Structure formats: C-alpha cells, structure tokens
Amino acid sequence: MSNIFILGGTGFVGCHVVHKLVTQGHTVTVATRRARHARALLTLPTVTVLELDVHSPMALEQAVAGHDVVVNLVAILHGNEAAFHKVHVELPAHVARAAVAAGVPRVVHVSALGANPQQPLAAPSHYLRSKSMGELALGHPALAVLVLRPSVIFGAEDKFLNVFAGLQRVFPCMPLASAQARFQPVWVEDVARAVARLVQVRAAAGATRVWEACGPQVYTLGDLVHGAGVWAGIAQGRGRPVIPLPAWAGRLQAALMQLAPGEPLMSADNLDSMRVDNVATGAVAGLSDLGIAPAALEPIAMDYLQRGRSGHGLLGLRRRV
Numbered sequence: 146m147s148n149i150f151i152l153g154g155t156g157f158v159g160c161h162v163v164h165k166l167v168t169q170g171h172t173v174t175v176a177t178r179r180a181r182h183a184r185a186l187l188t189l190p191t192v193t194v195l196e197l198d199v200h201s202p203m204a205l206e207q208a209v210a211g212h213d214v215v216v217n218l219v220a221i222l223h224g225n226e227a228a229f230h231k232v233h234v235e236l237p238a239h240v241a242r243a244a245v246a247a248g249v250p251r252v253v254h255v256s257a258l259g260a261n262p263q264q265p266l267a268a269p270s271h272y273l274r275s276k277s278m279g280e281l282a283l284g285h286p287a288l289a290v291l292v293l294r295p296s297v298i299f300g301a302e303d304k305f306l307n308v309f310a311g312l313q314r315v316f317p318c319m320p321l322a323s324a325q326a327r328f329q330p331v332w333v334e335d336v337a338r339a340v341a342r343l344v345q346v347r348a349a350a351g352a353t354r355v356w357e358a359c360g361p362q363v364y365t366l367g368d369l370v371h372g373a374g375v376w377a378g379i380a381q382g383r384g385r386p387v388i389p390l391p392a393w394a395g396r397l398q399a400a401l402m403q404l405a406p407g408e409p410l411m412s413a414d415n416l417d418s419m420r421v422d423n424v425a426t427g428a429v430a431g432l433s434d435l436g437i438a439p440a441a442l443e444p445i446a447m448d449y450l451q452r453g454r455s456g457h458g459l460l461g462l463r464r465r466v
C-alpha cells in the first residue's frame with residue numbers, strides 16, 4: 146500500500162479519488178488551501194488534511210517528502226490568462242520540482258481531453274493551452290509522469306448536468322451556444338478508479354504516459370442539455386426545448402454571464418474550448434487499458450437528477466463508496 150499526497154482532493158473528482166484510495170488501503174495526505182474545504186474527508190480513516198499554500202514551492206517540497214506518489218487534481222475552469230497559467234502551468238512545475246527534490250518518484254496528473262502538449266499554442270482556449278503547457282511543465286528526467294485526460298465528468302455532485310436540469314426547473318426553454326459541440330462524458334467513479342489504478346502504475350523515470358478517460362457514448366452539448374431535463378423528469382419527462390444560438394449570440398450570452406457575480410455558467414473561454422470536439426482521439430491509451438469498462442451516462446444521470454438534492458454532499462458521496 147502506498148503513501149499518497151494529493152492536491153485538489155477536496156474537489157468534485159478529488160473526493161471520489163480520496164474515498165477510493167482509502168478503500169484500497171492507502172494512506173492519503175490531502176493538501177488544501179483551507180482545511181474547511183476538506184470537512185467531508187476528515188472522518189475517513191488513513192486521511193490527513195494539511196492546510197498549505199500549495200503555490201509555495203518550499204512548502205510543497207516539505208509537504209510531499211516521505212510520500213510514494215503525488216496526485217494533482219488542482220484546476221480552475223474560469224479566469225484570465227494569468228490565473229490559468231498560475232494554476233495549470235506554474236503549479237504542476239512546482240509539483241514536479243518538489244517531488245524530485247523530496248525523492249518522490251511518480252506524479253499522477255489529471256489534465257483534460259483536448260490538451261495538446263505537442264502544440265500547446267494550437268489549443269483554442271486559455272484553459273486548454275494552459276492544460277497543454279501544464280503537462281509539459283511536469284516533465285523531468287528523474288520523474289515518472291502519469292497523465293489522465295478526461296472528457297466532461299458527470300456524477301451526483303457535478304456542476305454540469307445538475308445545473309442544466311436546475312435551469313430547466315425555472316426557465317421554459319434553453320437558449321444554448323455551441324449546441325453542436327461534442328463530448329464523451331465519463332462517470333466520476335470511473336475517473337476515480339482510473340486515478341487509483343495510475344497510482345499503482347510503475348513507469349521509468351523521465352517517462353510521461355497518457356490515458357484518455359471517456360464514457361461509452363458521444364453526445365452533442367444540445368443532447369446533454371436537453372437530456373438533463375428529460376432525465377430529471379422536467380416537463381413530464383419531455384425536458385425543455387433547446388434553442389441553438391448563433392456564434393455571435395453565444396458570445397453575447399457568455400459576456401453577460403461573466404458580468405454576473407460568482408462563477409459564470411459559461412465564459413467566452415469555455416466557448417473557445419468547445420471549438421474542438423471533446424471526444425477520445427484513440428491516439429493514446431484509454432480506460433479499457435486500465436481494465437475499466439466505463440459506465441453509461443443515462444441510468445446514472447437519471448438516478449441522481451431525479452433524486453435532486455438528496456444526491457449531494459457527504460450523504461450522496463457515502464452512498465456510492
């Protein structure tokens with residue numbers, strides 16, 4: 146069993162990963178900017194929560210010492226170019242340096258489908274360019290790097306299908322930008338399983354290996370938004386009509402959403418990301434190479450969308466462990 150250091154373990158995917166690792170008998174240190182973000186993990190056996198300035202190279206180096214592997218799940222979905230660079234490029238670079246300095250041989254890094262480290266500047270958005278550069282920033286001759294690139298991730302606590310279902314509880318129709326963008330949604334439990342497998346993969350120092358994490362079926366964004374309403378049972382199970390917006394109207398909608406307080410539902414950068422399909426390329430290994438048969442979306446989404454709020458929080462998470 147391994148001694149695992151995890152960054153981003155308090156997030157949507159991270160909580161599932163931590164539960165999985167604990168269930169498999171590993172000891173886990175969860176680094177977080179605020180200990181209260183890890184409240185749901187405090188009661189787990191073999192978990193230590195460490196409040197830490199994860200952007201401080203020195204603090205990181207001290208904290209990772211003594212662990213067998215570092216798992217990095219830290220990311221943001223919204224922000225300006227500088228924020229993406231800090232979180233998606235500088236932080237992985239610090240993680241790599243800290244691991245090497247502390248003698249930790251392996252890093253498991255969760256990136257995103259569409260990352261293209263061969264041509265980082267060819268990626269269409271700040272998010273994907275920074276994710277591409279982040280993969281490169283981890284490379285070091287003394288380190289084995291295991292990268293997982295998921296498509297969009299669904300699960301009871303997601304901010305994706307839950308949000309689209311929630312909007313359909315309020316609004317009679319869904320004006321939608323990039324309705325034809327394609328995704329291959331993957332269940333959060335399958336992603337957690339994949340991370341737990343990667344923790345065990347031995348790779349040579351200096352090697353970077355990549356896996357894509359995708360579900361069994363490709364959907365357009367329009368299908369998913371409409372499906373969220375149908376699966377949640379809204380409008381007697383018909384869902385609300387989706388009205389595809391032309392590109393200019395989508396940009397205007399995103400600009401208005403970015404003016405509202407809090408995390409925008411859709412930003413201009415999100416629209417840029419959707420200019421490339423978010424589906425498996427097949428050019429690298431996939432979940433089946435890790436022995437995982439990915440779950441179909443609809444039965445799982447129906448279950449948690451119809452349970453509404455009851456699938457959220459610690460209760461919902463415990464139910465699936």
Ligand SMILES: NC(=O)c1ccc[n+]([C@@H]2O[C@H](COP(=O)([O-])OP(=O)(O)OC[C@H]3O[C@@H](n4cnc5c(N)ncnc54)[C@H](OP(=O)(O)O)[C@@H]3O)[C@@H](O)[C@H]2O)c1
Binds near residue numbers: 154155158179218255
């Ligand atoms: N969700 C998806 O559909 C999806 C799709 C493709 C790829 N991914 C990738 O999967 C990974 C996990 O995603 P997620 O959805 O679980 O993300 P999440 O719920 O937003 O969690 C991200 C974590 O990052 C930390 N974090 C956030 N902002 C930070 C900042 N400015 N500086 C340092 N730490 C920060 C937070 O930890 P603390 O608050 O505890 O510090 C949080 O636990 C990410 O790499 C993401 O890009 C996700």
